[in-house]
Amino acid sequence: MNDQRAGSPADPTEPVRPVLRLSGVNKSFGPVHVLHDVDLAVRPGEVTALVGDNGAGKSTLVKCIAGIHPVDGGSIHFDGEPVRITSPKDAADLGIEVVYQDLALADNLDIVQNMFLGRERTRGGLLDETDMERAARDTLASLSVRTVASVRTPVSALSGGQRQTVAIAKAVLWNSRVVLLDEPTAALGVAQTRQVLDLVRRLAERGLGVVLISHNMNDVFEVADRIATLYLGRLVAELPTRDTTHAQVVELITAGRSGDLGLPRAENVAL
Amino acid sequence: MTQLSPNSSSGEERTEPTDGFAIDTTRRTTREALGDYVARLRGGQLGALPALLGLLTLFVVFTVLSDRFLTLGNLANLLGQGAGIVVIAMGLVFVLLLGDIDLSAGTASGVAASVLALHLVNNGNLLGAMGTAVFLLFCGAIVLAVVLALMARLWIGAGLATLGLLLVVLGVPANPWLEILLAVCVGTAIGCLTGFLVARVGIPAFVVTLALFLAWGGVVLQFVGVGGTLGLRDDVLFAVANGSLPVWGSWLFALVAVLGYVALGWGRHLRQVRAGVVTAPTPLVLGKLGAVVLLALVGTWLLTLNRSPNDQTVIAGVPYVVPIVLVLLVLGTLVLDRTRYGRHIYAVGGNREAARRAGIDVVKIRMSVFVVCSTVAAIGAVIYSSKVGSVDPQAGGGNTLLFAVGAAVIGGTSLFGGRGRLRDAVIGGTVIATIDNGLGLLGQPAAVVSIVTGVVLLLAASVDAVSRRRAAAVGR
Ligand SMILES: Nc1ncnc2c1ncn2[C@@H]1O[C@H](COP(=O)(O)OP(=O)(O)OP(=O)(O)O)[C@@H](O)[C@H]1O
Numbered sequence A: 001m002n003d004q005r006a007g008s009p010a011d012p013t014e015p016v017r018p019v020l021r022l023s024g025v026n027k028s029f030g031p032v033h034v035l036h037d038v039d040l041a042v043r044p045g046e047v048t049a050l051v052g053d054n055g056a057g058k059s060t061l062v063k064c065i066a067g068i069h070p071v072d073g074g075s076i077h078f079d080g081e082p083v084r085i086t087s088p089k090d091a092a093d094l095g096i097e098v099v100y101q102d103l104a105l106a107d108n109l110d111i112v113q114n115m116f117l118g119r120e121r122t123r124g125g126l127l128d129e130t131d132m133e134r135a136a137r138d139t140l141a142s143l144s145v146r147t148v149a150s151v152r153t154p155v156s157a158l159s160g161g162q163r164q165t166v167a168i169a170k171a172v173l174w175n176s177r178v179v180l181l182d183e184p185t186a187a188l189g190v191a192q193t194r195q196v197l198d199l200v201r202r203l204a205e206r207g208l209g210v211v212l213i214s215h216n217m218n219d220v221f222e223v224a225d226r227i228a229t230l231y232l233g234r235l236v237a238e239l240p241t242r243d244t245t246h247a248q249v250v251e252l253i254t255a256g257r258s259g260d261l262g263l264p265r266a267e268n269v270a271l
Numbered sequence B: 001m002t003q004l005s006p007n008s009s010s011g012e013e014r015t016e017p018t019d020g021f022a023i024d025t026t027r028r029t030t031r032e033a034l035g036d037y038v039a040r041l042r043g044g045q046l047g048a049l050p051a052l053l054g055l056l057t058l059f060v061v062f063t064v065l066s067d068r069f070l071t072l073g074n075l076a077n078l079l080g081q082g083a084g085i086v087v088i089a090m091g092l093v094f095v096l097l098l099g100d101i102d103l104s105a106g107t108a109s110g111v112a113a114s115v116l117a118l119h120l121v122n123n124g125n126l127l128g129a130m131g132t133a134v135f136l137l138f139c140g141a142i143v144l145a146v147v148l149a150l151m152a153r154l155w156i157g158a159g160l161a162t163l164g165l166l167l168v169v170l171g172v173p174a175n176p177w178l179e180i181l182l183a184v185c186v187g188t189a190i191g192c193l194t195g196f197l198v199a200r201v202g203i204p205a206f207v208v209t210l211a212l213f214l215a216w217g218g219v220v221l222q223f224v225g226v227g228g229t230l231g232l233r234d235d236v237l238f239a240v241a242n243g244s245l246p247v248w249g250s251w252l253f254a255l256v257a258v259l260g261y262v263a264l265g266w267g268r269h270l271r272q273v274r275a276g277v278v279t280a281p282t283p284l285v286l287g288k289l290g291a292v293v294l295l296a297l298v299g300t301w302l303l304t305l306n307r308s309p310n311d312q313t314v315i316a317g318v319p320y321v322v323p324i325v326l327v328l329l330v331l332g333t334l335v336l337d338r339t340r341y342g343r344h345i346y347a348v349g350g351n352r353e354a355a356r357r358a359g360i361d362v363v364k365i366r367m368s369v370f371v372v373c374s375t376v377a378a379i380g381a382v383i384y385s386s387k388v389g390s391v392d393p394q395a396g397g398g399n400t401l402l403f404a405v406g407a408a409v410i411g412g413t414s415l416f417g418g419r420g421r422l423r424d425a426v427i428g429g430t431v432i433a434t435i436d437n438g439l440g441l442l443g444q445p446a447a448v449v450s451i452v453t454g455v456v457l458l459l460a461a462s463v464d465a466v467s468r469r470r471a472a473a474v475g476r
């Protein structure tokens, strides 16, 4: 594991089989080529941090996995099986949950209604509000949300951090296999950041594959098992955290290479 | 699906009273609940309050100005006059909730009314009445609607449209109940076409429905004939908006409605209390139930008094439009508040992208609301046609649609989507009918009625806009 090097996520000597594996994923928005041949493996029980500069393509990659954007090329394997994810529902059915950077909550609905959106529980054809409210309250309680007066508060009345917590709780509520969090702590205070990071660890301990996107290197080094770096839409390195240093990661983010890590020199110059 | 509670193993987190959502209150005292309500009003969430206050003002003004306004006969008449608009507005609320608009709902309802009238007058022989070419085009349009509904997997819409096609093609002899069904099915078919163009093709609703507004107006003219009028000579069809339940039937209806309402409302409250979830304070629930029951009983009592203007006849009983509107209101509210479909409508209206990411089929939901709107508008068409007893080339044209949109907006439905309830349409529609009726009694010409209605609508829209600004200012 220590000799793990960039660009070989599918190395057969790896101890844990990835639950989610992307190979050669490409994505363009019209003329803008955003993702170039991205290979990424998400292993159960591990936190993979996805880092990169603004506009590197992190959110785009997450949205491709979530079925928001169709991929232009490349393949996605889930549990070793090739899968096609063409809609958010496909992703949810596989057990992939996403906390989006631009939070996807409906302002006019309350917390419970948002957490169960698209997967409402029913009894006799009618919504089972009681059951949903209880489940939502239990999940939120486990996330230690202290500042919300009621789970029936409309989301429009929540602060940015509270919305963030609801979005995370929404992803945690489901019995998911992979959770992707796109900058979940960006809007949070110190205490809530702490809770989210703890939660991220706990999810991994439960055997979920977790992908955490963050610009905060301290957070990344604290919770991540592996650090994957995107540079201008290319995945230039995927390294175990314990084999890397802050300086290396920062260099990878800003220049796409660090020493013999990352892009080969020639291609780097070509870029 | 099973639930993952990351902390459920560490039980102390749950029992610790100050932790997490343990501070979340499920029970509030009446005082707190009222305080919350006042805070919400201050925060700009006015709901139906301005419309109710406006209605009260109108009643006072007209009662003072006209001694005929607050008479039993006039109030019953008011119900019949307002019902058509109210029903069309209820259908429109579904579309408005998505932040879309259906400008064609009025003339679409006119098409339904004219098909109904043609079918009735010609004893089911639409082929003869329309002429071969028009008839084939008409059938083709319905077939197209069925196909589009099937493609979108809108089974109910496809089913109703198919039924309409059968009624048209089979040429069943005239029967008032079948005519009503036919009108509703034609409405459904029209909705499938509108919904397809808006949701699937992606043309803005404003443009599609403006075009269809003109087109359906032309279709009505084609069906009815320039200068023609199709009289609805049928007892059942006449009774829809002009007849009343017998006195015993009125009381039976009131009893069933009141008991059902109390049983549902109180049962729900008890269940919430037992389950320990968020619920309103018991005194408030009781107060609300009591007020509605009282209103219903007083209303029934008034409507069962003799309201005949002369001594020879007796007119008493609850007008049929009351149960019709009430059933639609209850069913529609149930769908919007208690089913997944309704929840998804609010979600798509609140944040379309969030709904899409939650796996909701946004295109299907958008298409379906236009189907609902036109279908319900057709029911409205049956009512207003019954009121005047005929269908003319103007059916559903003129102010019908704008009054219906106005009704929904005056009642508190937002044009920006995501906010509104069916009862808004009922309250707003009553406001508009009251203006129309009151000014009519005062002998004011149509010009004044239109101007006053326009001003009231403007007022309502300003209340909506100002309350939104206020809501934004207090961060809600
Ligand atoms: N819907 C879209 N249409 C066109 N271009 C897009 C779209 N979404 C993203 N892009 C482009 O793709 C590139 C990557 O964007 P992305 O949001 O994935 O970056 P990011 O790594 O998440 O950045 P940040 O750290 O700022 O969140 C950007 O250049 C952006 O302009």
Ligand SMILES: [Mg+2]
Binding pocket: A058, A059, A060, A101, A182
């Ligand atoms: Mg991003």
